[in-house]
Amino acid sequence: MGMKYTMSLMRAMVLGTALFAAAGTAILPSVTAAATGVAVVVNGAPITSGDIARRAAFLKLQRSKSSTEIAREQLIDEALKRSEIARLRMSVSNQDVDASYARFAASNKLSTDQLNQILDKAGVSAEHFKQYIAIQMSWPRVVNARYAGAKNGKSLVDRMQENGGQKPSTTEYFLQQVIFVVPAARRNAILGKRKAEAEASRSKYPGCDDAKIFAATMHDVSIRNLGRLLAPQLPDDWKPLIEKAEGNTTGVRVTDRGVEYLGICKKREVNDDIAAEMVFRAEDLGKGGQKDDSNSQKYVDELRKKARIEMR
Numbered sequence: 001m002g003m004k005y006t007m008s009l010m011r012a013m014v015l016g017t018a019l020f021a022a023a024g025t026a027i028l029p030s031v032t033a034a035a036t037g038v039a040v041v042v043n044g045a046p047i048t049s050g051d052i053a054r055r056a057a058f059l060k061l062q063r064s065k066s067s068t069e070i071a072r073e074q075l076i077d078e079a080l081k082r083s084e085i086a087r088l089r090m091s092v093s094n095q096d097v098d099a100s101y102a103r104f105a106a107s108n109k110l111s112t113d114q115l116n117q118i119l120d121k122a123g124v125s126a127e128h129f130k131q132y133i134a135i136q137m138s139w140p141r142v143v144n145a146r147y148a149g150a151k152n153g154k155s156l157v158d159r160m161q162e163n164g165g166q167k168p169s170t171t172e173y174f175l176q177q178v179i180f181v182v183p184a185a186r187r188n189a190i191l192g193k194r195k196a197e198a199e200a201s202r203s204k205y206p207g208c209d210d211a212k213i214f215a216a217t218m219h220d221v222s223i224r225n226l227g228r229l230l231a232p233q234l235p236d237d238w239k240p241l242i243e244k245a246e247g248n249t250t251g252v253r254v255t256d257r258g259v260e261y262l263g264i265c266k267k268r269e270v271n272d273d274i275a276a277e278m279v280f281r282a283e284d285l286g287k288g289g290q291k292d293d294s295n296s297q298k299y300v301d302e303l304r305k306k307a308r309i310e311m312r
Helices: 003-018 049-061 068-087 094-107 112-121 126-147 156-162 184-204 208-216 239-244 273-286 294-306
Strands: 038-042 045-048 170-181 221-230 258-270 309-311
Touching: 038 049, 038 068, 045 049, 045 068, 049 068, 049 126, 068 126, 068 294, 094 112, 094 126, 094 221, 112 126, 126 294, 170 184, 170 208, 184 258, 208 221, 208 258, 239 258
Parallel strands: none
Antiparallel strands: 038 045, 038 309, 170 221, 170 258
């Protein structure tokens, strides 16, 4: 089952780099409880042979070139990044990482439990993937802070000044997923009925706070909180329905899980720094801009020169 999702997993992995948040606690030492020996020590932080094996498995899952050496070098770079993120207090929160992980699973038509199973079967583990997500979410902000923002060499402040001193605004959503489950074995028999039930329930949807009680009154209905999403982050398959929504629900969609719609817990226009960064990033991607890793690599090279890296 896991390899079936490999390419969509790869596409979704890059999304984490666009999800930024204020200081938090997600960047933790990548130390596992597995009975494995320490292979490398980076500025006092150990990397175990188990960590390296998980990263090698992760590379294989991505269909990237994989070897013990490549995995070890990636983890050394991430240990340096993790330390710098912590020093500058630019880590995303655990809640942000968990929400990104859940969205990642949903975008690949998986529950988090299914994604956990796929990663465990591949020898990666959910914890290892979440550590990867945390770095991917946090590191670009560190690089931007160091080099003053970046695809075109302009900082966030520079770009706001070009915009008349105003931060661009975007729409902030807090979303909840309502799923009318349709078992695969009964799909042909009951899909139409479930679609009608889902459509009828929209007018009775009580809002996000009471959604679980609401779901309990119906058969095989589950609720999943998606958390905060800014407009540039909206999944492509839901975006048209979200933007056209009237009231506190979207229209329904038939998915592999069954019939679904989204509850809109909150919607407002925001123009904080995170929103501005998201808007500018979306504009850059829309213009076909490619991610420029030169500053990131320069930063990591500087950290490596100063680091104490001990191979065991």
